[in-house]
Amino acid sequence: MTSAAYAAPVMSWYAHHARDLPWRRPDASPWSILVSEIMLQQTPVSRVIPAHAAWLDRWPEPRALASASVADALRQWDRLGYPRRAVRLHASARLITSRHGGRVPSSAEELRSLPGVGAYTAAAVASFAFGQRRAVLDTNVRRVLARLVVGESRPAPTVSAAERLLADRLLPPDGKLAARWSVGLMELGALVCTAARPRCAECPLADQCAWLRRGYPPSPRRRRAPGYEGSDRQCRGKLLAVLRDAQGPVGASTLAAAWNDAGQRDRCLAALLADGLVTRGTDGSLGLPGDEPPRPETPGQTA
Numbered sequence: 001m002t003s004a005a006y007a008a009p010v011m012s013w014y015a016h017h018a019r020d021l022p023w024r025r026p027d028a029s030p031w032s033i034l035v036s037e038i039m040l041q042q043t044p045v046s047r048v049i050p051a052h053a054a055w056l057d058r059w060p061e062p063r064a065l066a067s068a069s070v071a072d073a074l075r076q077w078d079r080l081g082y083p084r085r086a087v088r089l090h091a092s093a094r095l096i097t098s099r100h101g102g103r104v105p106s107s108a109e110e111l112r113s114l115p116g117v118g119a120y121t122a123a124a125v126a127s128f129a130f131g132q133r134r135a136v137l138d139t140n141v142r143r144v145l146a147r148l149v150v151g152e153s154r155p156a157p158t159v160s161a162a163e164r165l166l167a168d169r170l171l172p173p174d175g176k177l178a179a180r181w182s183v184g185l186m187e188l189g190a191l192v193c194t195a196a197r198p199r200c201a202e203c204p205l206a207d208q209c210a211w212l213r214r215g216y217p218p219s220p221r222r223r224r225a226p227g228y229e230g231s232d233r234q235c236r237g238k239l240l241a242v243l244r245d246a247q248g249p250v251g252a253s254t255l256a257a258a259w260n261d262a263g264q265r266d267r268c269l270a271a272l273l274a275d276g277l278v279t280r281g282t283d284g285s286l287g288l289p290g291d292e293p294p295r296p297e298t299p300g301q302t303a
Helices: 003-017 030-040 045-058 062-066 070-077 084-099 108-112 119-130 139-150 161-170 175-191 232-245 252-256 262-274
Strands: none
Touching (some): 003 161, 003 175, 030 045, 030 119, 108 119, 139 175, 232 252
């Protein structure tokens, strides 16, 4: 099957069913697209839409974020989860400002040099922001191609060389059309060819789908991810929430009230310190990177 035979029905379907997302609009800046890709890495679209809008209202270009503190970025990130993304986005803004004149670089190689930007994000920004012919392999795209061409219900945990070759081969030759093909596959995977309960009757590629022809064979079961409640991830989130809500560094006793299990709390705090998400002052106080240390009392000052 040729790439054109797949692309035409996907692009026609996308034209009628695409969601109106701010980072997909024709006037979306490369910065808007980069911010959206970082936010979308592990967060649902519904939560990213308001966070993305608030972020760009505050920092409409990389220079604006570069002049802010890491603490500002972490507080604005709020509860989107995986807050290292905010730290890396802040570091990227500073690098874009100092090395690229405040403009998001267009080449995938230069994008890969930004903190927290991997192969997928670099390809996505190069494709969606600059119209380059790049295969964009997110979870949805990989699942659609695995079902459509390979006949498997889901792809392997990691991207293989064969998977990349397949994605490259199916790209339309024109960069802008390639970008539309990729975003169309993303939308198809998000809305129709979903991980659970795919709506094959609504799929524009149903008559070409190898997985459907094989009778929907299941993939081997994978180990379930550990739950969130009581996890180290939840504990770290609670500790960071205290520091985001504070106006500056706090004492260790304030953090102690955020989580009852002292051993787990100490372990998670140590991880946050090692990751650079929390800093410890010379007086033992704890805060977000860039928070002002508490001012010493002057003689005669009252509580």
